[in-house]
Amino acid sequence: MNAVDLARLQFALTAGFHFLFVALTLGLAPLLCFLQTRWVITGKREHRAATRFWGRLYVANYGIGIVTGLVMEFQFGLNWGGVTAYAGNVFGAPMALEAIVAFFLESTFLGMWLFGWDRIPKWAHLALIYLVTLTAYASALFIMVANGFLQHPVGGEVRDGVFRLTDFGALMTNREALDGLGHLVAAALLTGALFMAGISAWHLARRTPQREFFLSSLRIGAVVAPVAALVTVAGGFVQTDYLKIDQPAKIGQALEDQASLAAAHGQPLPPAWISGPTQIMVILGFLLVLLSVYALIVTLISRGKRARFLLRPLTWVIPLPFLLTLCGWVLREVGRQPWTVYGLLRTDQAASAVHEGSVVASFAVFGLLLAALGVADYLVIRRFSRRWDDIPELVREQTAAPAVPLEAGRVL
Amino acid sequence: MAQGLLLAAVGLFLTGYLILDGSAFGVGAVRLRTGGGETERRLSLNAVGPYFLGHEVWVVAAVGLLIGAFPELEAAVFTGYFPVFVVLVGAFVLRDGGMWLRSRRESAGSRRFWDRAIAVASVVLALSWGLVLGNLAEGVPSGGHPAAAFSPYALLCALAFGCLVVVHGAAFLAMRVRGEQSVRAAALARRLVLPAAGLLVLVLAFGFLAADVAAPVVAAVLVALAVVALAVAARFLGRGVHGPAFAATACAVGLPVLAVGAGQSPVLVGLAAAPESLAVLGVFLACALPVMLLGQVWLWRAFAGPVVPAAPLYF
Numbered sequence: 001m002n003a004v005d006l007a008r009l010q011f012a013l014t015a016g017f018h019f020l021f022v023a024l025t026l027g028l029a030p031l032l033c034f035l036q037t038r039w040v041i042t043g044k045r046e047h048r049a050a051t052r053f054w055g056r057l058y059v060a061n062y063g064i065g066i067v068t069g070l071v072m073e074f075q076f077g078l079n080w081g082g083v084t085a086y087a088g089n090v091f092g093a094p095m096a097l098e099a100i101v102a103f104f105l106e107s108t109f110l111g112m113w114l115f116g117w118d119r120i121p122k123w124a125h126l127a128l129i130y131l132v133t134l135t136a137y138a139s140a141l142f143i144m145v146a147n148g149f150l151q152h153p154v155g156g157e158v159r160d161g162v163f164r165l166t167d168f169g170a171l172m173t174n175r176e177a178l179d180g181l182g183h184l185v186a187a188a189l190l191t192g193a194l195f196m197a198g199i200s201a202w203h204l205a206r207r208t209p210q211r212e213f214f215l216s217s218l219r220i221g222a223v224v225a226p227v228a229a230l231v232t233v234a235g236g237f238v239q240t241d242y243l244k245i246d247q248p249a250k251i252g253q254a255l256e257d258q259a260s261l262a263a264a265h266g267q268p269l270p271p272a273w274i275s276g277p278t279q280i281m282v283i284l285g286f287l288l289v290l291l292s293v294y295a296l297i298v299t300l301i302s303r304g305k306r307a308r309f310l311l312r313p314l315t316w317v318i319p320l321p322f323l324l325t326l327c328g329w330v331l332r333e334v335g336r337q338p339w340t341v342y343g344l345l346r347t348d349q350a351a352s353a354v355h356e357g358s359v360v361a362s363f364a365v366f367g368l369l370l371a372a373l374g375v376a377d378y379l380v381i382r383r384f385s386r387r388w389d390d391i392p393e394l395v396r397e398q399t400a401a402p403a404v405p406l407e408a409g410r411v412l
Numbered sequence: 413m414a415q416g417l418l419l420a421a422v423g424l425f426l427t428g429y430l431i432l433d434g435s436a437f438g439v440g441a442v443r444l445r446t447g448g449g450e451t452e453r454r455l456s457l458n459a460v461g462p463y464f465l466g467h468e469v470w471v472v473a474a475v476g477l478l479i480g481a482f483p484e485l486e487a488a489v490f491t492g493y494f495p496v497f498v499v500l501v502g503a504f505v506l507r508d509g510g511m512w513l514r515s516r517r518e519s520a521g522s523r524r525f526w527d528r529a530i531a532v533a534s535v536v537l538a539l540s541w542g543l544v545l546g547n548l549a550e551g552v553p554s555g556g557h558p559a560a561a562f563s564p565y566a567l568l569c570a571l572a573f574g575c576l577v578v579v580h581g582a583a584f585l586a587m588r589v590r591g592e593q594s595v596r597a598a599a600l601a602r603r604l605v606l607p608a609a610g611l612l613v614l615v616l617a618f619g620f621l622a623a624d625v626a627a628p629v630v631a632a633v634l635v636a637l638a639v640v641a642l643a644v645a646a647r648f649l650g651r652g653v654h655g656p657a658f659a660a661t662a663c664a665v666g667l668p669v670l671a672v673g674a675g676q677s678p679v680l681v682g683l684a685a686a687p688e689s690l691a692v693l694g695v696f697l698a699c700a701l702p703v704m705l706l707g708q709v710w711l712w713r714a715f716a717g718p719v720v721p722a723a724p725l726y727f
Contacts, residue, residue: 033429059726063512066465067505073475074501077490088483089689099476101700104469108707111465112714117724120714352491356557362498369502373470373509380516 020063027192031202049393098142148177183235197221201314250335429470438581440534459588492553542573572611631675
């Protein structure tokens, strides 16, 4: 394995790891908007409790997600200097816009939302979660525009060996970017909805005293999931059609499609093993449509009473959408190989000229740190999802904000 | 023209980052010396609390705009100082992990572990940003050996910047907490003002010998002003006026960053992206910047005043 392979593996692991957090962030944010709007309008204690319960899971997920994103941002410069040298004029623009238009505001507002309970006026606090959601989705748009450019370089031309921006509109409306975004957002909503349904089902299956509370969350997840699952699958098919023209080598290898392989004759091919993750993705896609419909039916018929064995499987489903999106990314990114900018810049040309030793050292440092934080954060999320007795609104019968004991520690 | 404005914007984000998140590094470095009890430890973390996300994200804006507007500079700096950035990003990850995870478990052992991790990571962050600044002061790297990033002058800059950040963090803590803990933080800041000023004077003196600065006079004046700001901070700290003291230490941290940028600006503007790309970025930035700054002002105003044990705490 040489320095380029190592840099690729490092980026793949960081990006894949990052995306686990992204999927849940994008999936939960709109659900949180709904929960908090419901609370602000009705003023009911249990609705405030729901916003708190799911909100702290959102925050626990976001905090480590931002760290993995930062490591990626630095890796562009550290390991992939060739991309910026060749296509920095075009690729850099959406990256920069993501940072200043979206990410910056998202973080500012989320920090305020987290600490703003009972400090910032109710309506302004509600506005904050909408702003967080809006900027999170703007972020996804700009990142997909940057990625869409790598898949299908539009919006510019090559002059003196460097790609230059000529048409910003074409860059932003690249179908590789926008269709990819739709596909990904649907998958993220599916992730968030099944996360909510699965955790609620866990509590209901254990005969929680908070039955109404978790039934309400289960319903939200079970209604959103089938719609999101169908849109995810449809989004995949939409892309397959034109990818046969834009990237026949990818489709040829992924679907073992002879017609596309013939169309890609003479072009370099991505590795044949991408058909594996592709099959897993397709099977999981259909399976999740069925499981989402199952979740909806169970929710409608059971009312969470004597259906414990029917509810149990919903909890086991939680990891599947994460696996689904990872397989999708492997298809999209490995399927683009050996190109970094499709048809223009090969991956070995995109790598920085740094010592192999440096790449190994950075791999070890980031790999160990991120893996350790990932495990620690998983434990926090698991703990937050299993406990409701530390949500003051669920424990006490008063609507006013209870005085918070300092040592409680888990109050927000 | 466009290059100059966008360079100024990158400079604004980087300076803003080092002033704002720098106060969090500083708090991380000194907090265990301002009170040993669990209450004090939680208060010091939550003094940073509401600002933490909104402040650390300034670095994302700085690097993002650097990728978009100065791709060549970005590639040169990141590959040129590769080992420094690996350490820096590693420390960043550890510090953030510590912030998010430390108070999630009751176990005293786990909290002690994360307390130390935050302290070490914060010090390393401050020193490695100092190292980056020192290297930039010596000129944009041109593909030398990675070990070149550890020149004596860069190391001196790292030490000076680290010391400045610690003073700054202690002043921030003095402003954000009350009572005994505030007094201890202010005393700590005052004790470190003199070493920080001394190191800055050395940076200034050796700067003329070691560094290849394109605009030396501007740079020297800015660093000298940072020394003055430290003296002003010491006076305010002595009188127990913590708000103005923090403003002064903020200047002391920000001015050397501006000095590096101003000193190298003639070289840096030459590494900008093509004009079409700069135009797009400029238009978006002109729209986004007021919103970004308004958001920050809202953040500062909404959480003004010292943090108290009754306030909602997360960290």
